[in-house]
Amino acid sequence: MSDDKYNPKEAEQKWLQYWESEKIYAFDAKKKGKIYSIDTPPPTVSGKMHIGHAFSYTQEDVIARYKRMCGFNVFYPFGTDDNGLPTERLVEKMKNVKGALMERQAFIKLCEETLKEIRPAFVDDWKRLGISCDFSLFYSTINEHCRRISQWSFIDLYHKGRTYRKEAPTLWCPECRTAIAQAELQDKEKQTELVHIEVKTEDGTPLIFATTRPELYPSCAGMSVHPTDSRYNEFVGKKVILPLTGVRIEVTTDNMVDPAFGTGVVYFCSSGDAQFLDWETRHPVKNKVYLINPDGTMNDRAGSYAGLTIVQARKKIVDDLRQLGVVKKIESLTHTVNAHERCGTVVEYLSSKQWFIKYLDLKNAFLELGNQLTWHPDFMRHRYENWVKGLKWDWCISRQRFFGVPFPVWYCKKCEKPVVANEKDLPLDPLKDKPPILTCTCGSTEFLPEKDVLDTWATSSLTPMIAAKLMEPTLSEKIFPITLRPQGHDIISTWLFYTTAKSYLHTGQPPWKNVAISGWVLDPYGKKMSKSKGNVIAPQEIINKYSADALRFAAATSKLGEDAAFQEKDLVAGDKFVTKVWNASKFAFMHLEGVDGSEKPTEVIDQWILSRLSAVIEESTEAFEAYEYSRARFVVERFFWDDLCDNYLELVKTRLYEPKAPELKKSAQAALQVVLPAVLKLMAPFTPFITEELYHKYLHTKEKLPSIHVSSWPTPQKRDKNAEAVGAVVVAILAAVRKKKSEMKLSMKAPAKKLVIESKVSIASALEDLKATCCAELVDFGKATEQITPDLKVSIEL
């Protein structure tokens, strides 16, 4: 027995299979009582699980396991997000194709097949972590179930008057050739040139403006200066003539002009320009000119620049202006521009027809909804509020892509009136299916299908409903609103906000009760991990090198909402913990053979450890209830290592091996048979594999449950303050003796000739245990010399 060792590789595989085959984590639809439901984040199928996933999914799983042991019927589904642009990009890369150049249905089929091929291995990474999802409650955001709900959502909002279709300047990605939403923007540092161009008024006075976007020059609509800028007073209200195009425009004033930037003169254009949209609200332009094509090239209205890319056009226009002698200066400039987060391309604003969800009028309602949520940690609510307050656009939900949920919409060929599908026919594809009516109100019988697909967020913002509706209606009503939404702070402005918005629009309620926001995993130096920096740590390799338990142990060190630098030493610590639990259990259960439960803890040291255990159960439970799993892990680990292993087990060894009377051993057994199982259970949410192994090895026959993970969370007993006080003094004396022996470079087994104790707390009841552990030959109570604590002095003679 003593040389048997724990092999995590074998054991973890064994338990993974066991949990799955025995359906340990299955949601019990028939069970009565309280449900704890989780809106599990569906990871985007894009390669592999990364270390950030490994940490955050562990953190939510720890909570799920705790709740399950507390008796909740835990509803913990698992989904994958494999809809839309990210999948298209992945498939294009894997299969070396371009969606835009393929036949539409062939590309969709290729996406579906590719997903089918890679999904199982992808999901396996999550299973390997030991998360306790019910994997039979599975969804993919592109499957029928999700398409149905996603299309229903659109129709519901359409009938509620919350969707509209409009031709308007929209954020546009020229690389992906689709409209995108505000939330999909990312900052990008860019090196560019600020070109100073001279124009003249009608009477010939020169005026110089500076721009980073000279390619938009053909659509120049006006110029502004700051109203208090004395340099330009004389220009206000006058017209200037643009060289090259000959267009006359008026100089106006605008408070938004920064006199210190460039020359203090702003020119604004009626196309491809974020600034214009803002300027236009104050300086209306009658004839807008859009210069840029959906693919990022210049169109016919750009005259001789037609067909050039934006970058080419910029160069050519500057060259042409230079030949006219009006380019006065070119400065280089680094500035931040908006780029599409999926591909990094600088976005443009293009006028196109798109579907929107109208919600800018609901900011206050969204803020109120955010208030109704319990945030873990609380300060994360500011991120949400900040985002809601800063919303400027309605939500553009149409995407000019292929692999996504189709809009359930057709248009009358004659009057363009949209025709929306019936709910009972969902899911459908207007490119394949017929509209629900034969004749439009205008009399026409011809309809055109909508070709656009829905924004992926339009579907993933429905996950609470998608999850709940995996169950039959009466049950899904109990599951919704979901108890917990776990997610990262990077997607508060997308996933969290959109989900809240949709829930409000459909139901008027918040989608969840709690949100738990996990932090990032940074590299050991505190920098963000990225493939380009080469500092990525693969969780699969970590699990192979250590174990899933060790990885989870490390993941549970960082608090919710806090970024944590990845430290390999945390894995070493996890590994050591697993070994230590194994050995301590082996020791304890070896001495518990033959117990019948009639043993009573009569010795004060045994009462001490039991009382300490109760204190730890209280602390751990309290921490878990506040979603502070890291504190829960910390207190249990300290109790286990310090109180239990280093002190208690040493203090009772003599009584266990060579008891002076049988009752003395029985008293220790009475404590051990409570403490060890409790520690295993307190640690089960963190290290589910080793605790399951030990449960089956030693406790299964007694409790007769199929798994420690469906056993009950320990309950604290009444504390024994006297025993706790005695225990604390005994531990302090033991430490003093150990220190002395260590200073003398002696073995801990070296005898102590004499020990004198001067303590305000009487420790007479623990004397035999202390004496044996210190190997003291003689113990006296009386005046001692060495101050240990204010209430304790000892003298040690070796």
Next chain:
RNA sequence: GGGCCCGUGGUCUAGCGGUAUGACGUCACCUUUACACGGUGAAGGUCCCCGGUUCGAAUCCGGGCGGGCCCACCA
């Protein structure tokens, strides 16, 4: 420019009103019948800086400095 978070021994971290927790690393010692993947001990800290509140501050308040994230601006 606005908001939020953070700043503790070499490194990471706990504590968040009574001068400091643990891990890793370093050093010394101990083969003690659960564990050498161990045990015992040691060295190592102006708790970012300056004010204030308080009998007392790492902990609360104000102001700096430094780092990070989100948002806005960027002609």
